Amino acid sequence: MMTRFFSLFVHSNLFISVCTPLLFLMYALKAQQNFSLLTPFFLFFGSFVAYNFLRIAPTYKSSTPSKSAKLFLKYKYFYFLPLIVSFALTGLEVYRTERYWPLILSFLIVGLYEYKNLNLGLRKIPILKTFVVSLVWANLCTALFPQIDWVHYIECFVFIFLLTLIFDYKDKDQDEKDNILTIARLLPEKYFLPFISISYTLFCAYLAHQFQEYSFFGSVIVVYYVLYNNRIKNTSLHLLIDGLIMLRSLLYFCQH
Structure with missing residues (x-):
């Protein structure tokens, strides 16, 4: 029962959609920024629509649809309300924001990420995949405030970049089938694993030293477990990373 619940929670993209406004709120607290109460809701519904689009579109008509696509095909009407709410909140967010470029850039990236006409899909451009995912997260979680804190912007970018590298490593077989060149495929495993392990550890050490995020340093155990466990399942991978x-x-909220 719990396995089915977590599978639904992950592959419906509800889980990652909850993570987006949480990270936004963390940076709002961290930088003591003011924000509209609509923005976290916009980020939740926008993430839900965007991630489902990105994970459903490539295999929607395939003979082997992804788990997200299977859920969509089974519960189509469940997705209509978030889509409508997302469009409404996007309109309100665009209307009230003082800074348009993070939204416009993020919308363009999402729209072009899987774009197949004229071979313009950003995901297919060698090495670019990890960078564009990180850029969208940094834009939406740190650049919608009245004042941009570039230290937090770069920090958010690096955080998501490292997590995306882990996903790229675990998905490298699928990326090879899809002819997508990522950093995880470019670097030999004997170099990539130490690189990502050390990089993530140093990043957590930086957070602990610079922002007193000491308790989050324990997350290196999770990362090492995921990287060196070849039997981890897809649902567990998403839940952990x-x-x-x-x-x-949540740890930052508890500490502050």
């Missing part, structure tokens, strides 16, 4: 976004946010 996406869960680090939620964990970091």
Whole structure:
């Protein structure tokens, strides 16, 4: 029962959609920024629609649809309300925001990420995949405030970049089938694993030293477990790695 619940929670993209506003709220608290109460809701519904689009579109008509696509095909009407709410909140967010470029850039990236016409899909451009995912997260979680704190912007970018590298490593077989060149595929495993392990550890050490996020340093155990466990299932992978976004946010809320 719990396995089915977590599978639904992850592959419906509800889990990652909850993580987005949490990270936004963490940076709002961290930088003591003012924000509209609509923004976290916009981020939740926008993430839900965007992630489902990105994970459903490539395999929607395939003979082997993804788990997200299967859920969509089974519960189509469940997705209509979030889509409508997302469009409404996007309109309100665009209307009230003083800074348009993070939204416009993020919308363009999402729209072009899986774009197949003229071979313009950003996901297919060598090495670019990890960078564009991190850029969208940094834009939406740190650049919608009245004042941009570039230290937090870069920190958010690096955080998501490292997590995305882990996903790329675990998905490298699928990326090879899809002919997508990522950093995880480019670097030999004997170099990549130490690189990502040390990089994530140093990043957590930086957070502990600079922002007193001491308790989050324990997340390196999760990362090492995921990287060196070849039997981890897809649902567990998303719960653990996406869960680090939620964990970091909640730990910061508890400490402050």
